[in-house]
Amino acid sequence: MTETVNSRPARAKPALPGRQDWSSWPHYQAAAAGFRGYWYPVCFSSQVGEKPRAVTLLGERLFVIRDRGKVFGMKDRCPHRGVPLSYGDKQFPGTISCVYHGWTFDLETGDLKAAITDGPRSPICGKVTQPTYDVEERFGMVWVYIGDGERPHPIDEQLPEELVGNPAVVGQRIQPRTGNWRFACENGYDEGHAKYLHRTSLWRLFKPMPVWNSTKIVKRGRWIYRVQQEQYWEADFPGLGRWSGTAWYKARPPKRVGNIGNTSSHRKVNPTIAAQEFPGFASVSMPGVLRIVYPTFIHYEFYVPTDADNHLYVGLLADFRKGMKALPFYLKYLGAVRWLFHGQFSGQDKWMVEVTDAPPEKLYRPDDSLLQWRKLAEDTTEERLERLRAQGVEPTGTR
Amino acid sequence: MTETVNSRPARAKPALPGRQDWSSWPHYQAAAAGFRGYWYPVCFSSQVGEKPRAVTLLGERLFVIRDRGKVFGMKDRCPHRGVPLSYGDKQFPGTISCVYHGWTFDLETGDLKAAITDGPRSPICGKVTQPTYDVEERFGMVWVYIGDGERPHPIDEQLPEELVGNPAVVGQRIQPRTGNWRFACENGYDEGHAKYLHRTSLWRLFKPMPVWNSTKIVKRGRWIYRVQQEQYWEADFPGLGRWSGTAWYKARPPKRVGNIGNTSSHRKVNPTIAAQEFPGFASVSMPGVLRIVYPTFIHYEFYVPTDADNHLYVGLLADFRKGMKALPFYLKYLGAVRWLFHGQFSGQDKWMVEVTDAPPEKLYRPDDSLLQWRKLAEDTTEERLERLRAQGVEPTGTR
Amino acid sequence: MTETVNSRPARAKPALPGRQDWSSWPHYQAAAAGFRGYWYPVCFSSQVGEKPRAVTLLGERLFVIRDRGKVFGMKDRCPHRGVPLSYGDKQFPGTISCVYHGWTFDLETGDLKAAITDGPRSPICGKVTQPTYDVEERFGMVWVYIGDGERPHPIDEQLPEELVGNPAVVGQRIQPRTGNWRFACENGYDEGHAKYLHRTSLWRLFKPMPVWNSTKIVKRGRWIYRVQQEQYWEADFPGLGRWSGTAWYKARPPKRVGNIGNTSSHRKVNPTIAAQEFPGFASVSMPGVLRIVYPTFIHYEFYVPTDADNHLYVGLLADFRKGMKALPFYLKYLGAVRWLFHGQFSGQDKWMVEVTDAPPEKLYRPDDSLLQWRKLAEDTTEERLERLRAQGVEPTGTR
Known part of the structure; x- marks a missing residue:
């Protein structure tokens, strides 16, 4: 099988042409899940009501919910046992309660206001704050800011002028x-x-x-x-x-x-x-x-x-x-x-x-x-x- | 975009509250697939007959089968070529034969009694023993002991008194x-x-x-x-x-x-x-x-x-x-x-x-x-x- | 629970019998995706017409296509942006054009003959060659040679004599x-x-x-x-x-x-x-x-x-x-x-x-x-x- 009658010369194995990676642009290469520090539209305003709506943005699981007209955003993982807070509902105005044990967070501040099943004097209150997200509404859509803890710039500075x-x-x-x-x-x-x-x-x-x-x-x-x-x-x-x-x-x-x-x-x-x-x-x-x-x-x-x-x-x-x-x-x-x-x-x-x-x-x-x-x-x-x-x-x- | 009109102070990025892992309980942390050294119920007694029934328990693949009234348990992987023994059936009482080449194991001892397709004097007989499991029946259910080769304790010592x-x-x-x-x-x-x-x-x-x-x-x-x-x-x-x-x-x-x-x-x-x-x-x-x-x-x-x-x-x-x-x-x-x-x-x-x-x-x-x-x-x-x-x-x- | 009434001796944990890996045959062990240097049948001749047909062989994605009676084989990934060439079609005889930007390759040589959307004098022409595969037809089937760039032996040397x-x-x-x-x-x-x-x-x-x-x-x-x-x-x-x-x-x-x-x-x-x-x-x-x-x-x-x-x-x-x-x-x-x-x-x-x-x-x-x-x-x-x-x-x- 070593002798061949094929007169065509051996084909050189071609190297892959061009650019092998994006290391010329390290930030861009690292931004597979998106760039932090911006406002992003996540859904229609009409899709956000009194029940939580789960959203994944830049790999982060959060939820948005409307309370007395305003939309709030919060990390969608109860710190207690990791259950999504978006499975819960509002037991008191301005709050969300986890479906599992009734941990109740303030939508504005993220503060744990009550752990219902541990009674009104639960020592955990005041010791846990759930991360929140800045939220705006523009053009009938809900926009969420994803950053690194810094103050967000106004959304109008980012929208097309x-x-x-x-x-x-x-x-x-x-x-x-x-x-x-x-x-x-x-x-x-x-x-x-x-x-x-x-x-x-x-x-x-x-x-x-x-x-x-x-x-x-x-x-x-x-x-x-x-x-x-x-x-x-x-x-x-x-x-x-x-x-x-x-x-x-x-x-x-x-x-x-x-x-x-x-x-x-x-x-x-x-x-x-x-x-x-x-x-x-x-x-x-x-x-x-x-x-x-x-x-x-x-x-x-x-x-x-x-x-x-x-x-x-x-x-x-x-x-x-x-x-x-x-x-x-x-x-x-x-x-x-x-x-x-x-x-x-x-x-x-x-x-x-x-x-x-x-x-x-x-x-x-x-x-x-x-x-x-x-x-x-x-x-x-x-x-x-x-x-x-x-x-x-x-x-x-x-x- | 650097200048902001937002008067709210920068939010501190909150650290994850509480316990980050279970290293306080190393055995518990390691027991994701269960604790060895116990009897576990795996199915109803009525589900185990003369045909093998495959079971996965603590990550181990085994099968249970009834022979002349008694239930036996055995590792569900023929050592020959890795085919599940539970695909096979009984060719002789008290044994299970692999569907692929007819390797025949004693249900009680796990000993390879015959490799049918290599004839009665196959030199491999006596050289292979398949792992078996201790099995009991209680409350209409089949219980299997998963250990590390030690003698199991009697199941009655483990059941609620x-x-x-x-x-x-x-x-x-x-x-x-x-x-x-x-x-x-x-x-x-x-x-x-x-x-x-x-x-x-x-x-x-x-x-x-x-x-x-x-x-x-x-x-x-x-x-x-x-x-x-x-x-x-x-x-x-x-x-x-x-x-x-x-x-x-x-x-x-x-x-x-x-x-x-x-x-x-x-x-x-x-x-x-x-x-x-x-x-x-x-x-x-x-x-x-x-x-x-x-x-x-x-x-x-x-x-x-x-x-x-x-x-x-x-x-x-x-x-x-x-x-x-x-x-x-x-x-x-x-x-x-x-x-x-x-x-x-x-x-x-x-x-x-x-x-x-x-x-x-x-x-x-x-x-x-x-x-x-x-x-x-x-x-x-x-x-x-x-x-x-x-x-x-x-x-x-x-x- | 430590004391047992079970008189059966502790079972020795049997070691896995036999061969644990295939290191006795290193080439065979490494050939999980097949041996290179051979012709392989990939489909019926009747399945290959003027439209590309995608094939995966030895883990490589390629396509076969018929042009003026003869079957050709080519790597199924446009070097430009990685889109499968098999999604494209023939814009000119003897060529395949990528569906995305119209990069056009010669089926025989793999040479990039045109990048349609960059016009006739595109400087990229002549600088890119797409890997091709040797293809034969025998017994109503299409056979592809997978090697390492060497000249393939004639298929008749490999077929059953x-x-x-x-x-x-x-x-x-x-x-x-x-x-x-x-x-x-x-x-x-x-x-x-x-x-x-x-x-x-x-x-x-x-x-x-x-x-x-x-x-x-x-x-x-x-x-x-x-x-x-x-x-x-x-x-x-x-x-x-x-x-x-x-x-x-x-x-x-x-x-x-x-x-x-x-x-x-x-x-x-x-x-x-x-x-x-x-x-x-x-x-x-x-x-x-x-x-x-x-x-x-x-x-x-x-x-x-x-x-x-x-x-x-x-x-x-x-x-x-x-x-x-x-x-x-x-x-x-x-x-x-x-x-x-x-x-x-x-x-x-x-x-x-x-x-x-x-x-x-x-x-x-x-x-x-x-x-x-x-x-x-x-x-x-x-x-x-x-x-x-x-x-x-x-x-x-x-x-």
Whole structure:
């Protein structure tokens, strides 16, 4: 069996190409379960009532509950015997009682106010404090701050600027998804895949897609923007043939070639929002927020880490037109956008995020968007940790 | 984002309160899969016939089988190729043959009597002995001894004393359950939870429950007893309000306050069983046996370790009245007790045992019962190991 | 509880008998996921068309695809972001394009020919080569070579000799099975179990089975043969009784006692295949191929490692008679053999392979067949590795 008649030379065993790990970005590599020090949307406001609702966020088990109108958050593990507090209920206003032995915690402070089965003078009262979470409500959703014990920054400092103070009508979608949140965020901001993966989606049925384009990444404030420079609607690949994102049933592509990020159409968004705030079609900011500026509305995606293997996809569409002008938005959103864009189009992304498996990885030219995003995450995190150290807060990660 | 308008001071990150591990009780901590050196009930006698029945006990896979009336136990792994012997059957009386190659073991001694497919003069015969287990039958159940190779003590030395020699009519329930056996045992003996968790059970529908009571733990012989000293039916919790285990549809609680463990009602159990044997309502003994003394019957729970994550709940109700007097017991047991007590009430316990997650844990005053039980387990095990060492038996754990 | 009335002496805790590991055969022990350097059948030819078909072989994920008649094999992980290439399709003839960003690889060479979404002059082209696999088609099945980068030997050098050049009609069965491929191979070649385990199979319903027989293993070329020397149809086991593989409804066993491996009936197989090539009924060769010579046909089993815990059972029946003489084979195969032999009989083997758990193991006299097979695997592998080293190829295992 040693002698062979095969004339082909022995194949060299190819080494894995490209980057073998993410050690170039140590904070990003370590953030499999998410970045601490941010507000995250966890569910709809309408889903939080007088009964506790269990939530897993950045690997931490907590619950949210409404008490006299306000939403509170608390670690979902009774310190007594480890039973989830979210199995319990309110025995007294402003408190939660563990279902097992009736340990009763103040929702505001976390203080153990009573251990019912040990009577009113139980010596344990005053000796146990349950960790609580800061909670806010915005856009019909509940947001929870996950940090390291430091004072949280106001949520409005973290929300996309144009969403604060500008009235808008919104449509949302929240969906638990499999896969690491970083793959979801990188997929969202990824320059290249939309033109290939999504070319078959119904959302793109009548819209031509360029084959490729040149792009530059521009940083402005907390955001980095993808600025598309040149678009090519067809291409001849040497030795293979012609490939095109157009089709007879699709609209003709625009004649113009050039920066399409800062067009006049974007001024339609809202007269009060200066178009120069959006130098590019797509932008991203920490801790994993994507913003896509369409002519008449803005679409946001929040990639909320559940744990290292799961995330919450939160899609938000905002229309800044006022009064009767906003009516068509609701009709359009409920009638089409929700199903085509938040649904099937986004479902293709969901599929890819589930099966992405990196590193190792071999990035190519359009992945400059990924490299810049990772750099943004790395630099921002380094700054935060320096700030914490200056305050004497030890960022241990979990509490 | 560094500047904040939040006037609340930074929250100190609270350390986990209480006990971080069980290293105070090293034997107990090591006994996740159960304590060796005891008899354990594994199934009903009626479930064991001429075909092998596989059983997992303290992490060991064994099988039981009946041969000419007597039940035998043997390790359920053929030493030849690791196939379960319980897949085989009897080819000759008093033996089990492996389904794969016909290796045939003597049920009494474990000796390999024949390797059928190697003929009558197979040189392997006499060179292999399969481990066997001591088996007994009591109360319609099969009991297996798990030890370290030492001679087992007689099962009657381990059974609750009043069950040996006193005729009783019994009702049993056997149910595989999720969760560590220690959580099941601690839950069973736990002073506090019954008054809170079970207040909503049908079994307690018309019975008032105290809010809390003071208790002391008394050791007598192999058992430790919970002696309830004072009972409080209502309580005012400072800053919260009044809480009560009574309700308009429940019977009025008794007027008396004091030791309710040794009441005259307990003398009804059986004239031949001295009431002073039961200084308290609930008692526990190794290797995880709970005894609850009711006025007209005694309820036992055996927490049988399957492995570190599962156990067998074995409930046994015994009525010591004789002849026609025992008839109402059957009616009551089959008509109500089985469903309300062994069923829904016990189902609440099952739920808690599944979700208990300790250590870490923060015990409170009523948990003195748990501390005393762990001390009993620790001391008893230390004594057993000393005895084994004196006999030259090495308690390696598995064989 | 220390004093016992049990008069039986303390049981010595028996040590596990026999072999605790497979360190006597280091290559065999290391080959949990299969031996590299061989061709393996992976699916039917009819299952491979213009769409990629994912295959896992020896723990490697690859795909096969047909292009202009020929089947190609390629590693099923896009080097860009780790997405399976088998989710993609052909955008240009002779290539596969990844579904995510349109990276397009040449099926023959593995070269990256285009990254569609980066345009025709993408600088990454020519810098990435995807590993490919050698693929052949034989007997209506697709065969893939798994090696370490060396030139593969011709598949015909590895196939059973009589299958090369001799026209045959064949029936095949391919079934994914649970369990390590070595247990499947050892079960196939195992002398002992057929007479006991399979005695109840329908395939053996009317055929008597010997209780036991003496055997010797003979090596000839790449194969080792089981030569049965003496057969015993009944046996008296001391202290147990008589045991027999015969029954009133089964045919009488042959009178003759002696070597049944080289009988004249085997000459019926094919006049062109010399009977002396088959000194025994059952033979085995690397990398896990079983050959059972029946009077009028030959049955083969290929145990194809999927990974360490799963394998592909590939059964092949070949009849070497020509023309009209082969017609009855089809009728017999489709009408009976497929269901009884490839089905229920083989299903008993499947069951045993799933539950075999070795080492530890305690082998007995008939297991000489296993020992010789392991020696064959060990020696053949040592020779291959020496050959690779002489060629300067480093056998790292995975690529």
